Amino acid sequence: MLFVRSLLFNIAFYANLILWLILLLPGLLVPRRTFIRFAQAWAHSSLWLLRVLAGTRIEVRGREKIPAGGALVAAKHQSLWETFALVTLFDDPTFILKRELMWIPFFGWYLWKAGCVPVNRKAGSSALMQMTARAKEEAQHGRQIIIFPEGTRRPPGAPPAYKYGVAHLYHNLGFPCIPVALNSGLYWPRRQFIRRPGTIRVEILDSIAPGLSREEFFKLAQERIEESSDRLLAEGQRELGMSDSAQKAAVSASKV
Template sequence: MTSIFVRSLIFNVLFYLLLVFWILVAVPTFVLPRRALIGVAKLWGRSSIWLMRVVCNTRVEFRGLEKIPQGPLIVAPKHQSMWETFALLQFFDAPLYILKRELTWIPFFGWFLIKADMIAINRKKGGRILMEMARRASEEVNRGRQLIIFPEGTRTAVGAPPHYKAGVAQIYVDCDVPCLPVALNSGLFWPRRQFMRYPGTIVVEFLDPLPVGLTRREFIDTVSELIETASNRLIEAGRKEQAELFGRVPSANVPAAAPTVAKRNIGNQ
């Protein structure tokens, strides 16, 4: 595990240096169309994936790419790690994120978020946030963008009970476009709020798109069932790979209890 710690240290240092490099490269895009900035962001994502493979021996497998629809879309990935926030950018022409307003205050990085027309929300507005998010998301998606929104709202540790939010269902209804569920197991290799980066294979699986016209309850029940079932399958395969590599599963990736689809939480939204 000592070598994994050293590799993780090297990766984390190089990852943020790489981010600074791409921020500098992107400076001229302030006076160019948005697609130029998005192009640089995609290069950042690809180069970060490459860096993790070279330094940490963490490979990536993308499945179901043929299922990604063209045009306006809601993308609903499982959220276990920071990794998917940049790794999925490369597959969409006009990606859109909903993020907390405070991120736009970060020099350069935040300015790029504004330039990219991301949706920054003020969490102090309380219940009014949902209406604001749904309105802005609908406007941007109807312009042909792909909204990448994490249905659980925040990163969830591997093995933790899922808790899908009502907001994503409202946005789905208001946008009136298909939704692409995405399963993954990134949290095994880039654990939430941890320093370590583990070798192995991150698997991302694009699932069958959900059509327009579902009710909010139908949408939440369906998207949660699809994502959790597929993600649990990928996590189990990832744990087997880690056991073969290390002789055991790293303690950070051993759940307190077997993961399940949290129907009770979903129903209470």
């Protein structure tokens, strides 16, 4: 049954994505804020499919902690899930992402329309400066700048591998940072076909006010995100009935 439900969801998810990629073409002509609402509607439709077909629900804790206006959002990254689900939690979100994604037909056009912030990872320090300037401009327009501090998906339970770019952004933006913890990798494992039924839990943590040094912020943000994510991981393991050995096996499988 798990295989069948996962198969049905994956077929429906990508069919729905293709449909929205076509339907959104006229959206390139509307104001950006309107386009963001269209993108959020697609994300909601994907979450609905996940709940109905795979039996995977969502629980968001701390939604009231999201401040109004511009902010930096530093989120744990375990799965493809948060690349679209987090869009539904914020009023005017955008992502820090690698530049190559902007070159993909249709998908890249929409990233451009949404005002995403591209990063040329091969450009070194100049790329960091360009990214920071663009992110600051977007934040000053009241947007929430979403970044995955580890840069790539990490299996749940894997040692953290935070990059220092998030501290550079925090120091230069002058906006609060919203840490976000989650356990999505248990239910939507990276590089795996299976979608497990249960409850993906997301926790919005207390914002970190601007003004800390880079080092203080870097340590504090990592501690908050990791402590909360570990707690959510334990909750998910109990829900799924996974032993420590089973979880270690799942982590190893997702590294392949």
